Amino acid sequence: MRIMAQMAMVMNLDKCIGCHTCSVTCKQVWTNRTGMEYVWFNNVESRPGQGYPRRYEDQEKWQGGWKRTRNGGLKLKAGGRFKKLLTIFSNPTLPSLEDYYEPWTYDYRTLTDAPAGDDVPVAQPVSQITGRPMAVTRGANWDDALGGPVNQDPMLEKLNEQVKLEYEEAFLFYLPRLCNHCLNPSCVASCPSGAMYKRAEDGIVLVDQDQCRGWRMCVTGCPYKKVYFNHSTGKAEKCTFCYPRIEVGLPTVCSETCVGRLRYLGLLLYDADRVTAAASVADEQDLYQAQLDVILDPNDDVIAAAALNAGIPQDWLDAARKSPVYQLVKEYQVALPLHPEYRTLPMVWYIPPLSPMVNALAQTGHDGEAQGNLFGAIGSLRIPVEYLASLFSAGDPAPVTWSLQTLAAMRAYMSKKNLGEAADSDPAMDRLYRLLALAKYEERYVIPAAHTEQAHQLEEAVCSVAGYEGGEAAFGSDSGRPVPVSIESFHLTKERQTRDQP
Amino acid sequence: MNLLLWGVLPYLAIGLLVGGAIWRYRYDKFGWTTRSSQLYESRLLRIGSPLFHFGLLLVVGGHIMGLVIPESWTAKAGISEHGYHLTAVVLGGIAGVATLAGITILIFRRRTVRSVFAATTKNDKLMYVVLVLALVAGLATTVLANGSGDGYNYRATVAPWFRSLFILQPRIADMAAVPFAFKLHTLIGMALFAIWPFTRLIHAFAAPVQYLFRPYLVYRSRDDKTGLRPARPGWDR
Structure with missing residues (x-):
């Protein structure tokens, strides 16, 4: 070792x-x-x-x-x-x-040096590679x-x-x-x-x-x-x-x-x-x-x-x-x-981001913060989980799902706790909440x-x-x-x- | 005159080459780079650069064969003078043409692609002139002096002179008698070596052969035990 x-x-x-x-x-x-x-x-x-x-x-x-x-x-x-x-x-x-x-800057000088006239002077984009005017694409x-x-x-x-x-x-x-x-x-x-x-x-x-x-x-x-x-x-x-x-x-x-x-x-x-x-x-x-x-x-x-x-x-x-x-x-x-x-x-x-799912749920009239609803949504919104898995876990949905479920569980727990409905206090959840939501510098x-x-x-x-x-x-x-x-x-x-x- | 050209200039060129490289290593490691322009353009580079560089490697190999290895050695190995020349002309010709074609493409690219041209310094331009002249003169000696008839046996004159430089007894008379094309190529070559360390050509001395032998991952540390970075010499602290 x-x-x-x-x-x-x-x-x-x-x-x-x-x-x-x-x-x-x-x-x-x-x-x-x-x-x-x-x-x-x-x-x-x-x-x-x-x-x-x-x-x-x-x-x-x-x-x-x-x-x-x-x-x-x-x-x-x-x-x-x-x-x-x-x-x-x-x-x-x-x-x-x-x-x-191709990086560019603007020909700002024309803005100040342009002679008086009917047209408003325009600063053209200029390539920082060739020094020539260019089209920004x-x-x-x-x-x-x-x-x-x-x-x-x-x-x-x-x-x-x-x-x-x-x-x-x-x-x-x-x-x-x-x-x-x-x-x-x-x-x-x-x-x-x-x-x-x-x-x-x-x-x-x-x-x-x-x-x-x-x-x-x-x-x-x-x-x-x-x-x-x-x-x-x-x-x-x-x-x-x-x-x-x-x-x-x-x-x-x-x-x-x-x-x-x-x-x-x-x-x-x-x-x-x-x-x-x-x-x-x-x-x-x-x-x-x-x-x-x-x-x-x-x-x-x-x-x-x-x-x-x-x-x-x-x-x-x-x-x-x-x-x-x-x-x-x-x-x-x-x-x-x-x-x-x-x-x-x-x-x-x-x-991985959970927010879009919470919003999607809320739009369908469900309680976006309820644990059961959220867990179900994570599974059914196939595209985000698969897409996230293709980024963060070589395509395996399990780690992404675990992460999102943990976040969802924390949300539900804190929601209940704030409403005074929580049965037992969960120190691990409290700590995660503090780390994700409150953590100071x-x-x-x-x-x-x-x-x-x-x-x-x-x-x-x-x-x-x-x-x-x-x-x-x-x-x-x-x-x-x-x-x-x-x-x-x-x-x-x-x-x-x-x-x-x- | 002959003493100056073939007895003094070579040592000046070698001195500048070696001294310049050492000086550059000591004071300008940051400027020691290929200054690659591939980021700007790669379509022409993809053809021109390998053509030029691999051609040049062959050319360098040919020079080592011709100048460093004495004729008596190849004769002992059973290679006749005629056979040697035939090989040299054919291989050298191919390598020379490839190199020249490569650098033509590269210079064309450098001039016509605006971003590459914008990144070209005066130093680069001077270097290209000397390099191309050396290549053209070199190819001329190969083709003109050797391609016609039995050819000129430079291994009896130029090569001994080249080797004699390193034992500090330059055989000036040998060199003074060679055909003009050889003299010209040698002179331009010396000029090229003299400017070498002061141009971008210096990157050739950084050929990363050690890459084949080092471990993939490099760790460096404040700790001399595990660090791979050599300690700085005393005068550099």
């Missing part, structure tokens, strides 16, 4: 209103640079919908993730090491800018709120069921996505240079900008298409889980700014030695359970002792015990991984700071995303060592500000 800690996230999809605040704040912090205009480390998709990049879930085309070989091993779906090197000169499964979108959230060709959703296509798109019966929910910081990351495995790595301390997956040589195999390797190619620096970049914030105990920008407060951050302890075995179970529908089994119980004395032995500090163990992620993922099992069938063991988890984000004695080394392992602004520098790219991104910890700042020598 090799115990490692993983910083993980849970998103409660019931609460997502699709406001894109997470995406915008993330972009402002991380990707508002030349070469990254088209990149959204965090994006919010409407489901059903094509997603961003369009139809990224169609792995027959994009070949992301892992596949199980005939003898039970794991192989990259896009091909083994030799094939990777043979296709290095032209990657056959690299999405083009067309598949994302798509964007990162082009099919927002069912605004796009919904029937081109790759997961919907597989269901073989005619989904009625009449307004009354349409179902819609928002799916915020970021890098899943997988336990078995196929992007890391795809990198020919070995520039991508998983941080042993907190499991955050990063790109070493000094070692990346722009072979762009990671973009293909990631089935979620959450590694991006910076077309200006020629290097891969990805969501960093805001590691400079996490290291000092702050939540990621997307979590911090989430209007619906639907995100939870916390530690999971897992057995790194069992990751490969869990990722290679034969039946895709067993992957979710296998993934759960890899996660260890921090309240178990044996596990705790082993964790301390493995060098996990005491305060990290304490944080793991208080982790909201652990409770939602493992104890209540209401949070599910996105596309476990990719065999990457993703570490961003989703609580400190309860939603349980992030142990990186240790000061380790801070220096963490800064050295920095994956810098130095501001690069194109132009004609030496070699047509930036020269010299980039200034690493680093936020000092509280103690480092104090030490720097109070020491005698500068």
Whole structure:
């Protein structure tokens, strides 16, 4: 057993209103640079919908993730090491800018410089790639709120069921996505240079900008298409889980700014030695359970002792015990991984949405909060459960149904309790209710700071995303060592500000 | 003049190549990349890039065969001079044409696809000129000097000169006597090596062969025990 800690996230999809605040704040912090205009480390998709990049879930085309070989091993779906090197000169499964979108700005100057005249001046869209005027034909959230060709959703296509798109019966929910910081990351495995790595301390997956040589195999390797190619620096970049914030105990920008407060951050302890075995179970529908089994119980004395032995500090163990992620993922099992069938063991988890069903029931004149009605509805509204299962449990309806039933039971219990009808108090339900409905900042984000004695080394392992602004520098790219991104910890700042020598 | 061309310039080129690469490794790892333009356009790249790169690998192999391995060795292996030349002309010709065709497609693409052209620097343009000249001159030596009749045996002159560079006793007289096409190709080649580390060609030195041998998953850690990242040298702390 090799115990490692993983910083993980849970998103409660019931609460997502699709406001894109997470995406915008993330972009402002991380990707508002030349070469990254088209990149959204965090994006919010409407489901059903094509997603961003369009139809990224169609792995027959994009070949992301892992596949199980005939003898039970794991192989990259896009091909083994030799094939990777043979296709290095032209990657056959690299999405083009067309598949994302061509980023643009507006020619704002005409608004102020236009001579006086009868016509109102118009700011034309201008491509940020070519600098020429362009027609805007798509964007990162082009099919927002069912605004796009919904029937081109790759997961919907597989269901073989005619989904009625009449307004009354349409179902819609928002799916915020970021890098899943997988336990078995196929992007890391795809990198020919070995520039991508998983941080042993907190499991955050990063790109070493000094070692990346722009072979762009990671973009293909990631089935979620959450590694991006910076077309200006020629290097891969990805969501960093805001590691400079996490290291000092702050939540990621997307979590911090989430209007619906639907995100939870916390530690999971897992057995790194069992990751490969869990990722290679034969039946895709067993992957979710296998993934759960890899996660260890921090309240178990044996596990705790082993964790301390493995060098996990005491305060990290304490944080793991208080982790909201652990409770939602493992104890209540209401949070599910996105596309476990990719065999990457993703570490961003989703609580499937229940709201549309409550509303649908209320419209038919039934009590939308009554447990019996809700349970029946979950079974009879076949399309949502099957569709949700195709996203969160490789098509197995059982985990989704369990999650939705738990949520429904909690609703019914709380409804009764508030009306004074509850027979017995149920502490587990109370706790789940508190976690999902009331949890304050400190309860939603349980992030142990990186240790000061380790801070220096963490800064050295920095994956810098130095501001690069194109132009004609030496070699047509930036020269010299980039200034690493680093936020000092509280103690480092104090030490720097109070020491005698500068 | 001959001393300058065949006794001094080669060492300058080698010095720039090696020194430049070291300098780049020390100070510009961030700029060390393929700067791939596949994101912009992949239809033409899919044909041009493999054609060029695989062709070039063959060309490099041919140069190693011709320049590094002495004629006496191949003779001992039972390969006659005529047989060798026939192979060299045929294989070298195919590789050269493929490379040249590849780079033609790539340059056409670079010029006509607006987004790719917008990402092209002056440095790139200079590099393309030298690279194409080297390729054309190289193909010319293969075809003109060797294709007609029995051909010119460069393994008796150019190759010994090349090897003599590395024992620091350049055989300048050998090189001074070779046909003009060979001289031209050699000179352009030296120019190419001299600018190599200062252009995007540097990505060739990052050929990721180690990918075949490393474990799939890479963990890095603050802990030197489990970390895979080598410790920074003292002057870099």
